[in-house]
Amino acid sequence: MATKKIAKIALEEAFNLPDIDNSNNNFTAPNGAKDLGAQLVDIHEQRLKGMDENGVSYMILSLTAPGPQGETNPEAAQALAERANNYLAGEIGKNPARFGGFAALSMHDPKSAALEARRAIKELGFHGLLVNDFQSTGADGEGAIFYDQPEWDIFWEEVQALDVPFYIHPRLTTPAVTKLFLDGRPWLRGATYFFSVGVSLHILGIYVNGIFDRFPKLQIVIGHMGENLPYQLWRFDHRMSYYVHEPLPKAKRSLRETMKTNISITTSGHYGTPSLLFAIQELGIDRVLFSIDYPYETIDEGPKWFDSITELTEDQKKQIAFGNAEKLLKLSPFPK
Numbered sequence: 001m002a003t004k005k006i007a008k009i010a011l012e013e014a015f016n017l018p019d020i021d022n023s024n025n026n027f028t029a030p031n032g033a034k035d036l037g038a039q040l041v042d043i044h045e046q047r048l049k050g051m052d053e054n055g056v057s058y059m060i061l062s063l064t065a066p067g068p069q070g071e072t073n074p075e076a077a078q079a080l081a082e083r084a085n086n087y088l089a090g091e092i093g094k095n096p097a098r099f100g101g102f103a104a105l106s107m108h109d110p111k112s113a114a115l116e117a118r119r120a121i122k123e124l125g126f127h128g129l130l131v132n133d134f135q136s137t138g139a140d141g142e143g144a145i146f147y148d149q150p151e152w153d154i155f156w157e158e159v160q161a162l163d164v165p166f167y168i169h170p171r172l173t174t175p176a177v178t179k180l181f182l183d184g185r186p187w188l189r190g191a192t193y194f195f196s197v198g199v200s201l202h203i204l205g206i207y208v209n210g211i212f213d214r215f216p217k218l219q220i221v222i223g224h225m226g227e228n229l230p231y232q233l234w235r236f237d238h239r240m241s242y243y244v245h246e247p248l249p250k251a252k253r254s255l256r257e258t259m260k261t262n263i264s265i266t267t268s269g270h271y272g273t274p275s276l277l278f279a280i281q282e283l284g285i286d287r288v289l290f291s292i293d294y295p296y297e298t299i300d301e302g303p304k305w306f307d308s309i310t311e312l313t314e315d316q317k318k319q320i321a322f323g324n325a326e327k328l329l330k331l332s333p334f335p336k
Helices: 036-041 046-053 074-094 110-122 150-162 175-182 194-208 229-240 255-262 273-283 301-308 314-328
Strands: 008-015 056-063 099-103 128-132 135-137 143-145 166-169 220-222 263-266
Touching: 008 036, 008 166, 008 301, 008 314, 046 056, 056 074, 056 128, 074 099, 074 110, 099 110, 099 128, 110 128, 110 150, 166 194, 194 220, 194 229, 194 255, 229 255, 229 263, 229 273, 255 263, 255 273, 263 273, 301 314
Parallel strands: 008 056, 056 099, 128 166, 166 220, 220 263
Antiparallel strands: 135 143
16 A cells, blocks of 8 residues: 655755855765755755655745854854845745745844844744854854843744744854864764754753743744653653752743643654654644754655654644644645
């Protein structure tokens, strides 16, 4: 019996600007990353062909890592974000029935980030925002800005008002951290393991510092089946309950409660069925969305895996494949 293809929305799918040299990337990808540069630039040819062949009806594009987060100069980071967003809006305009966008942001300054977020949503028509973990700073690139301190409330207030999802995507960590923790074990530095360490720590910082309590309608998305967080919920909440001395965590609800209301995860680059079923059990099926992670994964592997799953009903698969994203991104009616 042939596997039934289900219509899909893919949310964590990368592109790059044509004038950026993609030949010397530091990322692993299929075929030894030999084709990665060309695949990042291509939108309307092989990418679209792969979508058609694998039941991907709609793809959300976002600027590949590190993007503006790798620019230590605030003016350069802001210029890159604006240029990338303008370019992506133009490309989406060539085929808006198949492509949408998450806006890139410079995260050097909360007010500037909020202004570009508003422009990207209100003027360019993007569905949400995506940043690549921490913002690099300093002449040596060793400084890092995280977005969980009080000065960032002005930014989160704007994101909540815009009523769009905020996707936190991984990036390579600083050279000093890489040397300290990964010297002699370079295979663990990126998607294999350390990406999840960086994003999960950032999410937990946002959680413990009370961002979700101050902005209860905020919706954050993370990829790769939740960057290991669904599998740590019991232990994390259990250990947090032991904190009885000052300073107390600012979060008022458990992480489990918060993830069930404010955090969605995607299947990007993680095609393990037991992991998917566990995440559904822990978070609820309405918090799990399909994604591929193209071109860091092949465009067919994720869809073929998902279509072959037998442990879920067709209605459950449709909810993950497009229903949850349709609701989160306000795409209704979605052309299936």
